[in-house]
Amino acid sequence: MIPEINIIIPLYNEEKVFPLLISRITELLNRSQLVITVILVDDGSSDSTSFLMKQLSSVDDRFLSVILSRNFGHQIALTAALTMVNASEAVMIIDGDLQDPPELLQEMYLFYKDGYDVVYAVRESRKEGAFKVGLYKLFYRMLQKIASIDIPLDSGDFSLISRRVVDVMNKMPEESRYLRGMRSWVGFKQIGYKYSRPDRQAGNTQYTLRHLLRLAMNGIFNFSEFPIKFITFLGVSTMSISVIYFIVTLVKRFSSDYIPDGFTAIIFLIILFGGVQLISIGIIGEYLIRVFFQVKKRPLFIIKELIVDKKEIKNWDIS
Incomplete structure (x- = not known):
């Protein structure tokens, strides 16, 4: 039976x-x-x-x-x-x-x-x-x-x-x-x-907690397009912030005696774009590592x- x-x-x-x-x-x-x-x-x-x-x-x-x-x-x-x-x-x-x-x-x-x-x-x-x-x-x-x-x-x-x-x-x-x-x-x-x-x-x-985090990541990356789309959003956002910062700096420069602090601006841009790049690489890496293990076709x-x-x-x- x-x-x-x-x-x-x-x-x-x-x-x-x-x-x-x-x-x-x-x-x-x-x-x-x-x-x-x-x-x-x-x-x-x-x-x-x-x-x-x-x-x-x-x-x-x-x-x-x-x-x-x-x-x-x-x-x-x-x-x-x-x-x-x-x-x-x-x-x-x-x-x-x-x-x-x-x-x-x-x-x-x-x-x-x-x-x-x-x-x-x-x-x-x-x-x-x-x-x-x-x-x-x-x-x-x-x-x-x-x-x-x-x-x-x-x-x-x-x-x-x-x-x-x-x-x-x-x-x-x-x-x-x-x-x-x-x-x-x-x-x-x-x-x-x-x-x-x-x-x-x-x-x-x-x-x-490590096992729970791994399970949560599988849920997010296996059933959502949000992480990869978030990279585009992050890129557009940082570019917008940089353009706004650049425009504000130009306006201040030509409308007053303000002289931009070059060192501060450079540090700001390095931290901003460095952080965005690392986050983007990490998100792409989560997808790639799943593809990497999947294509091996191990039992x-x-x-x-x-x-x-x-x-x-x-x-x-x-x-």
């Missing part, structure tokens, strides 16, 4: 929260009338996460474990899980820290049955530091303003998506992936589902081991 629903969960050094995660998932599987298979992906953990996954999959065939050869990153781990999907209907994406409650599957599934291909979770509130919450809100609102597509506010990867959306996303070859943007780009009928995001249940977050991920139907397959190198 082909499972009706897959739940995919990326994991990275989550040994502390793993028992609680599996307990809640198992409870959901036991009481749900849906046929559900869970796809766990270990993203190169250095703790016992992969061991716990393999141990679970070897005794319960409702859990499929994918062990990646190293840490490829959260978005790539999700991508690996999406390629392993075998559900006939839909796929639920959640994080392993239980900030995305798996129990919401039943309510989100009702929207799917009403004809929605994407049911994305919208965070009404989140139990995190005020500074971090403020940054999230600022980023999502800025991205919505500059993005070339409509990316819903305050929505992450937590979602229920139809099998046909999964199939389309699996055909998208982006190396610098921003899945929530790709999910919006696909189109089809989509709806938001509001929820209050709880705190992490155990352990520490593996998403550092997005490498699967080291696969445990399915209680059987372990090693040296799995298809990606």
